[in-house]
Amino acid sequence: MDWSVIAEYYPRLLEGSWMTLKLVILSSILGLILAIPMALARVSESLAWNGLPRLYIFFFRGTPLLIQIFLFYYGLSQFEIVRESALWPYLREPYWCAIIVLGLHTAAYVAEILRGALQAIPRGEVEACRVMGMTKPTMYRRILLPRAFGIMMPAYGNEVILMLKGSALASTITLLDLTGMARTIIARTYTPEEIYIAAGVLYLLISWLFMLFFKLLDRLFNRHQMV
């Protein structure tokens, strides 16, 4: 094994790591924004409200991420309406396409996590809100959503780590994230073991970074329970 290639190429690997970080952070934000209304509709008991989120979640959780990426990146060009729309310049870009698909994908999982958290809030707290005369929007904004974020934080942290692993698939649509960069370097140096191991170590470091971040966030959201 020739470890000097890592010393030579680590700036490129860091570049790839930065791309991976951007993908994960932007798609997580997009996913969370989409997941909140979806989870709220999903907890509704009427089929008119929960039907569409259920179908969405069923599709995005039941199919491989790779298929979803291909479906959007290659598939959408089949429709002329999409190609002529204002969004096309973005959808055509692997970068934006990856962020959008990763965001849509994670939204389905986060919506389910958030739904679980909303349903785990003790009934008494909801009843207390009602007794205080809160309207439904106020109740969700002030009490239920902050409470649900606290409950879901450990599961949400896991989901973001899974997204970090999923972001490696962006390399299949020519994006130079950490995995894509590793492949590019290997195509030049023919040292797969060294470079893939180096990339794996970087992924581990990034995942530890996220774990630490979510531990802090967990403390922030659940500080009322700390002794």
Add this chain to the structure above:
Amino acid sequence: MISEVIADGLFEGFTGQLLAGTVMTVKVTLAATFVGICLGLLGASARMSKFKPAKYAGDAYVGFIRGIPELLIIFLIYFGSTRLLMTIASWFGYNEYIELSPFIAGVIALGLTFGGYATEVFRGAFLAVHPGQKEAASALGMSKLRIFFRIQLPQVWRIALPGLGNLILVLMKDTALISVIGLEELTRKTQMVVTATREPFTWYFTAAVMYLSLTVVTTLILRYFENRSRRHERPVARTMKAAGGA
């Protein structure tokens, strides 16, 4: 409109390709599940071992698997195994070129991933079996191995089944990644059909529907086994219901 295209596709012979790919997807899933369950049991025993090096090795294994993308593991096994295998083979005097097939590499890589997560599932299940059971068995004079197979495993199995089921569903979707190293499973076959037809949305959507069907069928099978694994509990529930209890 899309449904028309799909219906036409039924007579184009491409669907046959997709079905062949689906069979391969099922095969890889089964093989990797088997490898993963063996690794998971090993990993769980290692993590619960009193022998420190084994415990640390188990912890490290789970830590690595949780933080490294499956795709990278597949690449590492497929492209990185050649040199390792040839070195080992040369010790035995075999000096020809060796390469893992995409199938074997994929099964090893996804089996490793499955095993890492299964380690946690099994560990939780082992800890959920009351220690008194093990003590009672050893008081009866059973050997450690016999306690494991006769007392612990049958109970662990039941507790671990829902967790393992989820892992199988995740694994089945992850098999799509093996298409990247050229295994002709459902995703790879779909890519080939797309190249021939130039109808990416139609065919990737068809593939998505096939994965969805696989997910649904797997869920039903898993539910059957879960119910079966709980059949010793059922009479109790039934009497409680009859008595108007909880």
